[in-house]
Amino acid sequence: MIIGAGIAGAGMAYRLAPKGSVAVLDMEAQAGYHTTGRSAAFYAETYGGPKLQPLTTASKGFFRAPPEGFSEAPLQGPLGAIHIFREDQREEADAALAEMSVLPGVRVLPAEEVLRRAPYLKPDMLTAGIDDPDCANLDVAALHQGYLKGAKAHGAQVLLESGLESAVYEGGRWQVKTRTGALTARVLINTAGAWADQVAERAGVKPLGVTPLRRTIVTFKNPQGLPFDRHGPVIIDVGEAFYFKPEGEGYMVSPADETPSVPTDAQPELEDIAVAVDHFERVTGATVEKLEAKWAGLRTFAPDRAPVIGFDADQPAFFWSVGQGGYGIQTSPAWSALAATLVLGEDLPEELKAHGVRPELYSPARFR
Structure with a gap:
């Protein structure tokens, strides 16, 4: 279960839906209403510092040549x-x-x-x-909708106006109460952006201080x-x-x-x-x-201004994918690939390794 349908949540749903049952909850009537829909919409490898750069560089190939059928419009255009x-x-x-x-x-x-x-x-x-x-314009709407379309094509549910109210972990499952009803999930994925700490608290997880x-x-x-x-x-x-x-x-x-x-x-x-x-x-x-x-x-x-991607140090069924700062759009292909790999317990893709993406740099355990 993914909490938040902005670019982080949509990207996670796109990566995870082919591998299992996925639901995305969002409190708004429109997915991506907040930060995703208000982006300056450009890609710059030089923007964000050394911990962001590997994720940005590893995303370049996706923007230049997205999977077939992902979007009718090009995801990027020339800018400099x-x-x-x-x-x-x-x-x-x-x-x-x-x-x-x-x-x-x-x-x-x-x-x-x-x-x-x-x-x-x-x-x-x-x-x-x-x-x-190599700085480029990005079509944020095409990217966001491509993620959501691909996720839905593999059965993902996108539940709008259905924010998380509380979640309790018992018997190996999350018992989740939302505005529109009760749901269960094996893993709770926090992609709630500015509301990330509130989501953690509602799930009984210690907030990070974002x-x-x-x-x-x-x-x-x-x-x-x-x-x-x-x-x-x-x-x-x-x-x-x-x-x-x-x-x-x-x-x-x-x-x-x-x-x-x-x-x-x-x-x-x-x-x-x-x-x-x-x-x-x-x-x-x-x-x-x-x-x-x-x-x-x-x-x-996050407190150190670096991404937070990984399972919580104290609650192994709660996954953090937060702290995008102003770089969530330009890093989203690699960010979502890394996050999905960690959720599924798979080996890190070679493309991410080749660009210097190291999961330990983003682990939530660094705050404990």
């Missing part, structure tokens, strides 16, 4: 990313480059090359950039007079103070905020919206007249 930095950010840039340089194609771009590829940037706002040519952090995104049309390239790269501040990318006829911008929040239907705050716009205006010199859209989502982190 440039991490820009000023002279006073040189130390941060050196540290970032040291992490990124293990990946092919990553190199330092002189300012003139950055400006050629992103002519909307002000020359005095950058010293150079770090190129990530922290939901609010992140804001705004979109607007390209400001008048500013050069525009709908196929231009995502621009990321090397200190992760902001990022933006072309979206439609304008831009999607985030101030990369990380404001602690209770688990909730996150909404953007006026101050964070203003910060997002200010970052864009400062690095481009343009004036944003009107927003087209604004939203916020919750990126949930």
Whole structure:
């Protein structure tokens, strides 16, 4: 039984349904209503640090060539990313480059090359950039629906508006009470994102202390007079103070905020919206007249900001698949493959081993 039908839960259902009986519970009327449906929707191997990178890299093949029939639409499209930095950010840039340089194609771009590829940037706002040519746009909806469609084709039940109220483990089975009735399961899989600790408590399992952090995104049309390239790269501040990318006829911008929040239907705050716009205006010199859209989502982190994938140290029938932070979409093929392997007690797939995925890095036992 999987608790949560966002990208983590959908991916788990897709991997596990061919091997046994699977039910997915979600408290909302729409699967993926919260964080999954509010993603910035890009893939960047250089984003997230050394513990996330193996999962991201190991997911690349799935995005480029998904299984036959998985999705009618391509899962990814070209984008590219440039991490820009000023002279006073040189130390941060050196540290970032040291992490990124293990990946092919990553190199330092002189300012003139950055400006050629992103002519909307002000020359005095950058010293150079770090190129990530394999960064790609992702079709999050196609990925999420592909997982759910594949899971249902193998008999998985997706029970919406049916959140978990309590679970008791006795006689080798979970006795689960939901909003819509009682169910039983051999294994309870926690993919509840911001609600992960609440789910654990309702199952009598010690919570991990995960922290939901609010992140804001705004979109607007390209400001008048500013050069525009709908196929231009995502621009990321090397200190992760902001990022933006072309979206439609304008831009999607985030101030990369990380404001602690209770688990909730996150909404953007006026101050964070203003910060997002200010970052864009400062690095481009343009004036944003009107927003087209604004939203916020919750990126949930474990105490050490690394993924948590594995059976609970004290309750071996309770499985954690949480702490995706802002990287759940781009890691989901490898993440779900690893998690399903651990649930089933199978050997780690060679493809994951080849990219340096090590289950012990993500074990919940590290918090005990």
